[in-house]
Amino acid sequence: MVLTVKMQCFGLIIVILHMNIAQALTGEWDDKIAVLYPSLPIAAPWSKNEHCRNHSRILLQALNNFTLWAVQMLDASARQPGGVLFGNIYQLGNFNECLDVDGPIQSQYCLTKVTVTVSHTGTNFDPYIQKYDPESSVWDKIKNAGNPSRVSRSSVYQALCVPASCSHKDIEIAISQYLQKYKHPAGVHYTAAVAPNLCHTSQQETFLSEDYIFICMMACAVILVIAGTALDYSYSGSSPGTLGLDLLFCFSIRQNMAYLNQDLSNRVDILRSMRFMCTCIVVLYHRAANLGASPLWNLEFLEKEFQTVRLALMHRGETVIDNFFLISGFVVAYILLQELHRKRFNPLNFILSRIMRVLPALLVMIFFYATLFYKLGSGPRWDIVVGPERDYCQKNWWTNLLFINNYVNDERMCLLQSYFLACDMHFFIIAIPVVILLSKRPSIGAAVLGGIILVSIIIPFLVTYLDHKPALVNFYIDFLLAPRGNDVYQSVYIKSHTRASPYFVGLALGYLLYNHLNGKQKIGMVPSVVLCGCVVCLLYGTMMSGIVFYDPTRPYNPLEAGFFAGMHRFVWSLGISIFIVVITLGKLPVISSLLSSKLLLSLGSLSYCMFLIHPVFLYWSNGGLHHPEYFSYSRIVVLAAGDIVLSIFASLFLYLTIEAPCSHMTRKILSKKVATKQE
Template identity: 35%
Template sequence: MGHFEQCLSAKAPFLTQYCLASITANIPKPAASRDHLSLDFKPYDSIFQRLYKYNDVSQQSRNVIKMGWCVPASCSILDLEEYLNNYLNKTDNFIRHNNNVTYTAQFSSDLCQNAVEAQYFDNVDISFCFLAVLLIVLVIMATAYDYVKTGRELDEKPFKTHFPDPSYYMVSVAESLSSKLIMAFSARENFLDLTRADESNPSLSILYGVRTIAILAIIMDHRFGTFISSALLNFNYVELQYRSSIACLLFHGDLFVDTFFVLSGLLVVYSLLNQFDKRRMNPGFIILLRYIRLTPVYAFVVFYYATIFNHTGYGPLWKVVAGGDSKDCRKNWWTNLLYISNYVNADHMCMTHSWYLPCDFHYFIIAIGLCLLIKKEKKIGLGTLLVITLTSVIVPFALTILYQRPALLYFYPEFLTGPKVHTDFLLTYSKTHTRATPYCVGMFAGFLYYKLKGSDLHVCRTKSFGIIAASLCLMCVAVFSGKVFYDPYHDYNAIESASYAALHRFAWAVGSVGLLYVTSFGHASFMRKILSWRPWIPLSKLVYGAYLAHMQFQLRSAARFMNPRQITYFDVMALSLSDMVLSFLTALCLYLMIEAPFRRIFRVLLFPSRESPPKTVTENSTVAENMINNNNHPQQDSRL
């Protein structure tokens, strides 16, 4: 890679630029045959056995290298390609002369950078900075106002006790609208809400821990993927891991996203059925509340990706890894805010990991209709949900056979270096109609929790252990059977691949619900104590922000590689822990600046009759109020 920083800071009479040239050695097929799927090479075999590009997507190409060049910025891409190709074709060497090896050089504008373009801020970048500063100032001023107001009330309390005045009480109780809007940004009030838990249904308190543990696993999995997508020296080690049984936990970590789909379906159905017991609401209004709850902080993060994120670092791979995402956010931000990014311009999606949000939003809309049908005609509603569940299983089965696709999305280099344009990501991984199975299973679980609310059900010890064993078995089969398809010696069978594609997410979802059921109502006190641990409460309320923010740290790290590195599990784990800390700290800032304040503001505007947000979700509160208030309790919060 050379010395990137030295190149851009070189003192020369002309502007310099750094470019990474891709040089491909066009190697003839070796005469001696070998097992091209094997990772073992005999030390006395020809080097061309190792360098030849065999048809195995799990192996990194050894015939392509990238070489750092420091050249004048006035040199165009065509100039550089022409010069280097001429040099390679004219230079004679032993390998080229005796083995008929030729070389081809390619340059790309995304792999060329100069010092000037990295310093340029446009009006959009400045607009984001202005917005961020404005929000910070509002939080500081509102917090100061809150402390002054609280101190004044404490000072005036003795006076109110000895000299009661009806007009005084009327003024003090009836807060003005402006005061409420200012208090919405109070960091003190919003921070206190983080530690408040809902106790109306103790059986759902375990969801605090489930959500937090699931997001930690996703962050670790994404760190592993972004590390592999960068420049590595020991990619042979990664190739061995693709064939390892233990590594399936990392290469099949997408199942933890299915856990969130299960939780989302459970919570939405449970909340809506409770709401419809009190009174029916306009479905359009419920969808609006969902939108204004999710979107403010989401829009802010998208705005950040489209602007300042591109200025947070530099490196040889910056424009490809980080700059590409920023460019896509500038162009396609509107698809994210309309929750259609997994269908419209999906190959240039802003924030690749955000594909989850449109899926969840679409399922939420469907869940409203199903809950209304269940309340009106229970058997018809549950039957319709069953049909939708079966359809969600059949769809990936049919697509896999129709397009002859693999059983799962392989985390091979071709995907990790270009996930947005990968065929399987666009066809089955990120689409709403292919990922609905866990959400449907979660909706059945939500109906079950709704029916058991307030009951004294307690699953006996024998049944508890039986359900736990069966659930763990299903989940382990869903994860570790993926090794069969990662084995390059395993012959492709369309029916087999389609069956796994259709059923492994269903198995994971059913296993997850089984564990939740026993933990809530059975003999699983150890699991219940762990998942109901009080520190999970504030962390679980920051999960949404952590999910939105965590990839920026990982993409930045991958794009900042100045030289190839070696990968080890210890390094990945260490970096994952730092990602977790940084992600939750960022989520806390987003919560205090945007998420909690805007929910308070919308609550004041939409529900003016409530003088102040309730400290806990009560049975008398409507789902609409719970969806928009500050508490973010698991019973009504089905987001990540």
């Protein structure tokens, strides 16, 4: 009897303990366990908006009844954020699941920005610390303020699937009211904000008249290509004889592919292969930057990489852009000297040919950005990634047309990479009289060109030194997210007067090689290999020297920053110039055979279109992301390889329909005018 009573008492104790443990693991869990960011409500039942209020109450009632459509809205929303300390600040939920809800109320997907402010953590926190003390306060890492290479975890974006009848303000008020009642630690406060461009419904975008105009324009170009190709085959490649048919002949695929597949006519043509290889490097570099600007699972890994040698090559990849300036200056000098030597140079025709070589494809891309591009995708961040690009091109297209986009409204520049075209056009206009002077009065021309190069070094030095600007653009996350708003980018990086030295070094190189390329001066194999090795060391040293400016703890020295800003592009262009001299006058069989390959030469002719097109795929993938990416170097290479392949095919289409026909038509019209004048 006594034993039975004892067993019953013991069993009662076990039941009570089990109930207490269960209660601790369920009902009191939120009170006992620290929560950095709470789960947010998906309804606004007390909203002043009657439709929002009624639909929210319908949603809550359906949730209580475990109705499928309502639970689907809850399931599509991001619940309590996870991985925030490692940098996963975008809790994207399930975009498609939310918009696919089929219920009595329409759903909408909203990204809510929740910001935490901490009054005091009780510790003296060093923002430049490399490794956090595991015993320190978590709020030190959340604040993460003062270090430009790190992203604060004080703001998190949480996806909510809410009734579409609720405006962004209705949702913001409901969340703010909830956060005011939320039990948070002392000194910690939460605020919420919902931007209208971060809310999406399943409503389809309507095509406007300008969208149809763009589609019709490209359809007409395709029809002209088909007609021109048919005409080419009907005349067996010979000229029809009339100007109208000759112009239609310019659209022939066979003719334009023949231009694309031209064999190596002289050693200078290998610069086409160099241009393509540089374009591929730029695509790789832009893909790395785009991945860094995307929502990431492992943002902390990228933050730690910013001061490593591994990422230094990515940091300094922007120097490859100077190769394009140098090659452009070289080609202009070389072609212009040929025209002057043949006594058939016409400045107006030369400038017009250049403009018609650049402008048509550029205008097509601007038109595409301003109209159709936005309609071709969707995603949680589509409006903040692709939307601004559309708006900038709708408002500032005319600055690109006049090649002043790197000076006028540059903070809202259409086509971020188009600053290069503005700089290049400015340099091209200056280069014409300089090359003419070099041809007519070599000594005076050389002095003028030397003076221009010297000034192009001094200007960035003075801009950086006098205004106490950083030595270079630091490609931290805040810059990758909004490059147009960066002070150094606007005042130094995209301005013609601070980017001129590589172009005019290329101009000098073109002049020197034009006078020596057909001569007897050659460089033997051993000197060629030695010079090539020296070039590699010089270029590597130039790139790696910039990594010291990524150390946020390093004291700023305006003289040092100014010296680097003025000299590094000049030194880089000197190294590339020596390499070009070696491959044109020297003996490097492996490199020469590679650069002389027909495939690379053909792809080199597509470089300009690739330069214009490849950002489309970057914006497309970034804006259309439905979940965070994982940052790794292998991931960058794989994505960049896809970008390059897609860009090649898209560039071939743009080349055959727009660039090549317009360029050849301009050449035919100008040659007809010259022939008429001679008669």
